[in-house]
Amino acid sequence: MPRMDPLFAEEVNSFGRFDARACLNCGVCSAVCPMGIELLPRKLFRYVLLGVKDRVLENVQAVYSCLLCRLCEVNCPAQVRVAENVRFLRYYLNKKVFQI
Amino acid sequence: MPLPIGDTVGILADNLRMRKSVLPIPARSTAAWARGLGLARGGETILYTGGMYQLVPYIQALNRFQEKIEDSWLAGMIKYGRMANRVINISALMARPPGSERESSDRILVNIARLLRRAGVDFGYLYEDDLYSGALAYDLGADDVVEAHTRRLAGVFKKYRVKRVITVDPHTTHMLRSVYPALTGQHDLQVKSYLEVLVERGAVPRKELRLEAALHDSCLYARCENVLQEQRTLLLRAGVDLKEPADSGRFTLCCGGPAESLFPKKARETAAKRVEQLKKVSGRVVTMCPICLVNLRKAAGGEIQLEDISGYLVRAYCEG
Incomplete structure (x- = not known):
């Protein structure tokens, strides 16, 4: 059972680079995503915002599968900067998981 | 694995x-x-x-x-x-x-x-x-x-x-x-x-190509760099009858190329979806990104003719 980890949310916030607070949870991004990965990007961002670190770490492949094509961004009614958020998560995983 | x-x-x-x-x-x-x-x-x-x-x-x-x-x-x-x-x-x-x-x-x-x-x-x-x-x-x-x-x-x-x-x-x-x-x-x-x-220089073609081709927009040009009209202007001036596929311009569909370095199979599947859209409008496709060109070519397997835009432009603006 995944747990919320407030320290994870705090750690992510400390970089000042992840911002999906404006997300309305409408699901347009997932509907238009050419990769057809259900987690991308809405659910993934929700896990980050809620601090569900386990779920993020279980889904590393999805984080790197994003094409950064921004089709979701041009369709997003809340103008969330999806590609930059995904890029930040990669940066975070590179540092914390892969030690790059 | x-x-x-x-x-x-x-x-x-x-x-x-x-x-x-x-x-x-x-x-x-x-x-x-x-x-x-x-x-x-x-x-x-x-x-x-x-x-x-x-x-x-x-x-x-x-x-x-x-x-x-x-x-x-x-x-x-x-x-x-x-x-x-x-x-x-x-x-x-x-x-x-x-x-x-x-x-x-x-x-x-x-x-x-x-x-x-x-x-x-x-x-x-x-x-x-x-x-x-x-x-x-x-x-x-x-x-x-x-x-x-x-x-x-x-x-x-x-x-x-x-x-x-x-x-x-x-x-x-x-x-x-x-x-x-x-x-x-x-x-x-x-x-x-x-x-x-x-386009700024007002390039003028030396000959008309008189052919039909579909345009595959690059995600970055279309959605980040606002390079959307230039390719159309240059090809139309060159006498290309441009065909727009489903999902074009600002809403272009990605070629899948960015996934290639980590997930080659997923990249090919994504490219195949785009090839399907493109071949519905023309057997000839113009690209403007090297990654799009190779990824779509790989997925098309010779079913459509893919060529970088520079090839069309050089034939119209420099030759003849």
């Missing part, structure tokens, strides 16, 4: 840090396309390739290797490959493209140089200092390595007193125009795609 993400990203980042490109190829190969063209070294206005078109044959060769080992036990050996790659350049050994692929990429750059000259643009070239922009490492989140690399680039531009950069592909355009200023604090470099420069 899928390709290991950390080790694959690690190899690409190590290469950029140690060898100035994600897939290191000798500087003389990067500049080989310019041989015999008499381009001045450096200058205030330069044609900057960022090595993207030159890298593509090597990326293709590496991907053929990756596709073979993806989902096999050999994928697990990449971690040892990363260790060895720090000592010897093994990624260059794995990626050895046939000469015909290299010639085909070089020809695109020669076409672009010819088009700019024909439009009266005075430009130089950096030859062995025409460094890779860092685009793939940036996309993969290797930000620290990319930041250090952009400082190298800033040094090169300073050395040659470059003021205006003409780019040839969407990835390099995006890196230099939208990413680079934020990373280096250098905001006085003017960056334009050669397509924008040709």
Whole structure:
């Protein structure tokens, strides 16, 4: 059972680079995503915002599968900067998981 | 076993840090396309390739290797490959493209140089200092390595007193125009795609092509760099009857190429979806990004004819 980890949310916030607070949870991004990965990007961002670190770490492949094509961004009614958020998560995983 | 993400990203980042490109190829190969063209070294206005078109044959060769080992036990050996790659350049050994692929990429750059000259643009070239922009490492989140690399680039531009950069592909355009200023604090470099420069110069075709073709927009040009009208203007002036596929312009569908370095099979599946859309409107397709060109070609398997826009433009604006 995944747990919320407030320290994870705090750690992510400390970089000042992840911002999906404006997300309305409408699901347009997932509907238009050419990769057809259900987690991308809405659910993934929700896990980050809620601090569900386990779920993020279980889904590393999805984080790197994003094409950064921004089709979701041009369709997003809340103008969330999806590609930059995904890029930040990669940066975070590179540092914390892969030690790059 | 899928390709290991950390080790694959690690190899690409190590290469950029140690060898100035994600897939290191000798500087003389990067500049080989310019041989015999008499381009001045450096200058205030330069044609900057960022090595993207030159890298593509090597990326293709590496991907053929990756596709073979993806989902096999050999994928697990990449971690040892990363260790060895720090000592010897093994990624260059794995990626050895046939000469015909290299010639085909070089020809695109020669076409672009010819088009700019024909439009009266005075430009130089950096030859062995025409460094890779860092685009793939940036996309993969290797930000620290990319930041250090952009400082190298800033040094090169300073050395040659470059003021205006003409780019040839969407990835390099995006890196230099939208990413680079934020990373280096250098905001006085003017960056334009050669397509924008040709339209600004009012390039006039010498002959009409009189053919029909579908246009595949690049995601970065369409959604980040607002290069949407230029390719249409130039092709329409050249007498191309342009066909727009479903999902075009700002809402273009990705070719899948960005997934190629980690998930070759997913990249091919995504490209196949786009090929289906394109072939519904024409058997001939125009691209403007080296990654789109190779990825769509691979998925199309000869079903449609894919060619970089520079080929059409050079036939209309420089020949005849």
